[in-house]
Amino acid sequence: MSPAPGGSTTTWQQNGGDGQEPITAAAIAAQVGGVLIGDGSVLVQGIAPLDRAGAQHLSFLAHPRYAASFADSAAGVVLVTPAYAEQPGRPTTRIVVEKPIDALVGLLARFHRREPRAEGVHATAVVAPSARLGAGVTLDAHAVVGDDVVLGDGCWIGAGAVVGAGSVLGRDVRLYPNAVVYPFTELGDRVVLHAGAQAGREGFGFVPRPDGVARIPHIGRCVLEHDVELGANSCVDRGSVDDTIIGAGTKIDSLVHIAHNVRVGRFCFFASQVGVAGSARIGDGVQLGGQVGVGGHLTVGARAQLGGQAGVIGDVPAGETWSGYPARPHKEQLRAQAALARLVKLIRPLERLVRGDSA
């Protein structure tokens, strides 16, 4: 097996794909609608980046950053933009396409080994008699489906995943192993919850009591609209009074927390470890970098972009790019950081100036 023995130096192994049937460069060109340059009979058995590809690999040049790697690459075939069709470089068999990444994505599917899927309900799964399962549903080992749950056609509930009572899942929902859907949660079609991800927990709301605090009962819903994806161990709480809603097509990476009453628009991207506090409003098409935090009751306008680790403590206007803590327009952030760096050399003479030493 590949993990290197403890005593040797680091060698980062590679493996361009999962070893499916080989395919010729000419067939690839035909499939992606590209123009073939060079030897169309070259056989491709996998995909790899330029600097690690061998003669049996397809690679790609999608960014000037990798032009140097292209010059030296041992790749058998390379997908390139028209700008690089005549670029000097070792790979002589090239397929020219407008968008190499898009072409690559179509090809990746060909080299992608899918997880085997069993049919039907595993003998160890536990399904409440009142649950309603659509056609073609798969329940893997130890999956649990509670009272009155509705699973749409084609749902696939992974090993150890739990769907709480009264939850309604659309068609082709995929729960990976040990994901948890709390009771009374609503998931649209093709929603994906990765391993350990959770939706529908009662949010973090308490009121003071003479003897401590009391939990606020949560009656708001938790809705993940169509095509929402929730990364591994990410958590979306249900609403307290209002609802928590993640808009259709929004993709959320791992270890993200979305608090109660938050509304997230459509087609957003949240990188890993993002946190959105209670009752925040995130518009359509918003992109949040890794570890971004959005404060409670704030609004992030549509298509706004927030750099990694940004700490949002006020509303962010639509379409703007903000960063840093406290988050502000990225250009302001850069100017402030630059001014601070320049201040370091000035601070002592400035103190003298203000004291009048230099007067």
Add this chain to the structure above:
Amino acid sequence: MSPAPGGSTTTWQQNGGDGQEPITAAAIAAQVGGVLIGDGSVLVQGIAPLDRAGAQHLSFLAHPRYAASFADSAAGVVLVTPAYAEQPGRPTTRIVVEKPIDALVGLLARFHRREPRAEGVHATAVVAPSARLGAGVTLDAHAVVGDDVVLGDGCWIGAGAVVGAGSVLGRDVRLYPNAVVYPFTELGDRVVLHAGAQAGREGFGFVPRPDGVARIPHIGRCVLEHDVELGANSCVDRGSVDDTIIGAGTKIDSLVHIAHNVRVGRFCFFASQVGVAGSARIGDGVQLGGQVGVGGHLTVGARAQLGGQAGVIGDVPAGETWSGYPARPHKEQLRAQAALARLVKLIRPLERLVRGDSA
């Protein structure tokens, strides 16, 4: 079902409660001890915020921020403070109370649909013969209870949750699905672990060895005192030599990490994604905002408050409010940020001044 079809514009659906029996405004006023203004026969079927409430909803006005929404709200009944009793606005049926949020909490319970709870031990649960289960314990499907575990009366162990050998749980402890209690952990009465939460892992401690590093065996305990709540996927490590202890009544949100040997006082609130490094001391009543990080061996004094994303690299005095990185008193933080913003316009002339250009 509610998740909108992919092609339409975003429509944030709503649902004010779970559809329990309707109740009149007069009955609500009586229940909360409020003064009824308007038509006491109005029927309430759910609860919703002012801007989304309809004629069948109870709503509430608890903050001047929402006064404008109140003016236009279609809510059938609104809980208001005495200050808003005569406030102009559409809702004519009002219930006047000192604390609308407190009144609301009592009412939420009425509209709250509880998760169904089965009695006893599910056929698929696995319980060690040496485990001792109190009266009224529920073990859901695939729950696992290890050797010598003690479960107090009324404990509810969710589907797939695991209680490791030798752990002792008090009364009415609730483990949500797939939560994990490592061996030899102690949980007080009414402790809650949400889905995927964990307590008692051996902490992150290693010592160098000629051939790498060796793990430090952890013999300290992990104790969650009475009424502690741990959010989804949060993790509390056991101590190495000392113990890790979370004080009674402390509430911790999701995706939080508490490292080994940490002592957390009573009645603290930690928002999601907080991290507390090893051997830190957190006093009673401390409030940590989302994504706050507290460095190892530091002390945060009682009732201190830390703003979201604060990075604590030194001790924080009791009762103070700090923020930012590095964390400092919040007012200093604001002054520093303001000074930096003003510096941006000054930096060039200041450089000229120091160089003597303007002399």
Add this chain to the structure above:
Amino acid sequence: MSPAPGGSTTTWQQNGGDGQEPITAAAIAAQVGGVLIGDGSVLVQGIAPLDRAGAQHLSFLAHPRYAASFADSAAGVVLVTPAYAEQPGRPTTRIVVEKPIDALVGLLARFHRREPRAEGVHATAVVAPSARLGAGVTLDAHAVVGDDVVLGDGCWIGAGAVVGAGSVLGRDVRLYPNAVVYPFTELGDRVVLHAGAQAGREGFGFVPRPDGVARIPHIGRCVLEHDVELGANSCVDRGSVDDTIIGAGTKIDSLVHIAHNVRVGRFCFFASQVGVAGSARIGDGVQLGGQVGVGGHLTVGARAQLGGQAGVIGDVPAGETWSGYPARPHKEQLRAQAALARLVKLIRPLERLVRGDSA
């Protein structure tokens, strides 16, 4: 049980170890190769820090920070460095060693109560017929092992843990309860995944489509080399085209996310809640503090150290210590923070200076 009743003041209980057989100070000195000072017949029943130790406890003095605690400690026996052999203080029985922490680690094992381990495959575990299990493998209750999985000798798969199809695990791999290994993942010998940890998820990669976005099929591998440890609820994604590899001996704490195509070197330490974005390169021996974020496609050189919450937005040279956001050399960071603090008092006079008021 120890959790204090709700009404009393906070009392942090303690328990120095798990109550194994007592041992004399003389026997401890012999075991650690130390020089005994004082009464060798003192019996030790547990281990505790200086300020909480009693007469039955062994304690240790490893840092000048704790010299004051040493003076007052009630510990029966203390491990000290030669520098403290003659230090004034209550503990009169001392064992002098060069490295008290190292000595302690060896002793901790003696007081460490191990989790009981069952033999063989639990009746409720589900194992695919095509899976190959080595000698001495333990599968706990409800563990799931997929098609064609290979488990090396001595693997221990905890309750509810899931090993996806085609994954290959080396010898003595330990999966704690509810850990998830996605299909086609490779784990070296002695790899540890704590509860809820995950390896091999397809990373967060999408391409735009006319009707939204499409997931990029991931064909890269996810490899955790020998002796890698992954903390509770941490997540490592598989590569898209390239591989994700965690180098041998690297230890990762809880709630960490490693994105697709990342390469982490050997013998690194990542504290909890670290996030490493896609295609980053982390050299050997790198230490990342808690909540550090490393941006995509960046390089952190070998043996670099990053302070807690550092936000890395550019390459970090080998061997350097950086901190803050944006991350920069720690000394520069300190100078910038100091200059900013001093600026606060200067900003108003400086504005006057620049305006010419003081001219």
